[in-house]
Amino acid sequence: MELREYYTELIEKLLDDKQISGNKISEEFFSYYTSRLVNTDEIIGEPKYLYFEMYLPQGRCQINGYSFNEHDGILSLYIIPPISDETLESLDKEKASKYLNYLSNFIKKIDKIVDESEESTEGYDLAYDIYHRSSQKESEYYNLVGIKLVILTEKVRVNSLDTIEISEFQGLTITKQIYDLNTLKQLDESYNGKKDLKITFSNEIIGIKASESTDYESYLCSISGLTLARLYNLHGSRLIEGNIRSFLQTRGKVNKGIRATILKEPERFFAYNNGITATCTNLEISNGVVSEITNLQIVNGGQTTASLANVLLNDKAENQLRQIFVPMKLNLVSNYNVADELIPQISRYANSQNKVSEIDLASNHPFHRRIEEFSRKINTPMRDGYNYGTHWFYERASGQYAQETYKMSKTIKKNFEKINPKTQMFKKSDFAKYHNIFDLRPDIASKGGAAAFKSFSEWIISTWNKNDGIIDEAYFKEQVSNIIIFQKVDKLVKISPWYNGYKANINAYSISYLYWWLNSKDKIIDYSKIWKEQDISESLTKIFILVTKKVNEHLTNPDRPIGNVTEWAKRKQCWDDLKEKIIIPENYDFRNSVLNKEEIFIDKKDGFMLKENKLFSLIFKEPAIYKEFHEILLNNSNFSAEDFQLIEKIKLENKRKVSVEDGKKFNIIIEKYAKINRIFEIWLKKHL
Incomplete structure (x- = not known):
């Protein structure tokens, strides 16, 4: 599909959704785009739409939403430039800078926002939490380490915006990202709704094939400790398989024993450490050297990975990390239809010996x-x-x-x-x-x-x-x-x-x-x-x-x-x-x-919700009514054998222990009967 055609379909969809929901088109676009970014782990955390703007002498600030990645300590702030529903437009450097400045001002002028904005708004609450985070240990932003400023747009960004600088503000790393129409189209058109994460290597990983089946291939590998640490610091918890990400809670944590080994005995790390287990959807390997991995996901060994990354970040121990090699079992699952079921199972069994519980893996229940x-x-x-x-x-x-x-x-x-x-x-x-x-x-x-x-x-x-x-x-x-x-x-x-x-x-x-x-x-x-x-x-x-x-x-x-x-x-x-x-x-x-709950109770033995239906009493307690009903049920082609069996079952069970589903089926039978027996219909309305 051509980009212009895709744009037209997208706008039509957003306008239709807006008509149904009553939301602004920017909110529909936010929901549509962020849902796709969550699918591909570009966003980790729950995106929330929140429109807030404020004009200050120092400049305008505006956000359209936010999300917080608690695993990496990254708060993402989103802004949506005005959406054009008629013409496909471009986003140039000047416009992008303007909108990124609006986002930046929310952080840089946050003290003014807290002092001067209306307190009964969600924008104020967000600003207040960020501003006072260091004095409130219970705050989810207490360990905030970085801010990501994000433009979501239906426009096409110019090539000069391919790279945007990284900056720092009051100890927080500030990164910037633009997700435009091309990116959204790629996400929508990719096979599984995800954008592949391809990582290239030189000689940092060596391995051999250890097992092979129709569904997957397994390789026993050794990966450089410095490479693994840099990968985690670059991609964060996106490298950790989603089902166990919440369990690992790796941000800011380092195992003391692992740290001591890294700093004092790096040459023994391979012998001491169990290593990591990972999956991928494509692998380029030749003569035992890995040159590219697509969609690398660590399913076991998250603490090892995070510890290496933290030592690199905090101890600046590059020399020691160069001496470290980490055992890695890498499972290649290239068939997307199989991957949906197999990768979670690999994750489950890889973690069967540690604290990852059934609850942590229940998303595949x-x-x-x-x-x-x-x-x-x-x-x-x-x-x-x-x-x-x-x-x-x-x-x-x-x-x-x-x-x-x-x-x-x-x-x-x-x-x-x-x-x-x-x-x-x-x-x-x-x-x-x-x-x-x-x-x-x-x-x-x-x-x-x-x-x-x-x-x-x-x-x-x-x-x-x-x-x-x-x-x-x-x-x-x-x-x-x-x-x-x-x-x-x-x-x-x-x-x-x-x-x-x-x-x-x-x-x-x-x-x-x-x-x-x-x-x-x-x-x-x-x-x-x-x-x-x-x-x-x-x-x-x-x-x-x-x-x-x-x-x-x-x-x-x-x-x-x-x-x-x-x-x-x-x-x-x-x-x-x-x-x-x-x-x-x-x-x-x-x-x-x-x-009334008198009509509904729980059977402790079976755990089913049961219902006493008022119709039961009306039908079964009137012999003349039931006799005629039974006769028609038996001889009329409008009623099936299943209908007859259900009525017999209810009568046999003395009208008491009847499942909700059977009760509803009974009501349907009575409705059919009333349609063909006018006298019964009048009698029924009178008694109900």
């Missing part, structure tokens, strides 16, 4: 594959005016949604997106957030990232080990209903007249509060109704309008014990304090949006 299967086959109910259902697409692996449309024609792509709308795509990180909200832990949901996913993974492993049958189609539909609630609340907050930031926190706390309140009243939301309508009721909408406003007041209360709102939202005390407040009127009429 079979739970996610089952949810993926459901998301591809379960159709939503057809809505009025449409003769087709849609899918809620679960992106089990990063970039799956984009990969599905890889090299599709426009017609096929349009049809795919019709059945799998982008607004109904959710990722693992989203799922973790929704789960924690549903589990009444909005404080953990507010932490996001690794903390939220770890809590989710603990639940997955515990639940799966007890009874994986719980993760069925009914569970999937219930979770989608939770997502529908979240999306609706998100839109309500965005258009509220009082809204001034902290949307993610307001969403999490508002939904958890309603769930908690209903639970305290022995009630629960009727998820089957939400699934059927693919929307929430008017009564739920009205109560969320009330709750979100009160939650915002709670989070931004001037008397809160922690000044930073986002940090306050991460504390359990924030959640406990909210539960002490009466927000929902006792007599609020939820109409038919909630169910």
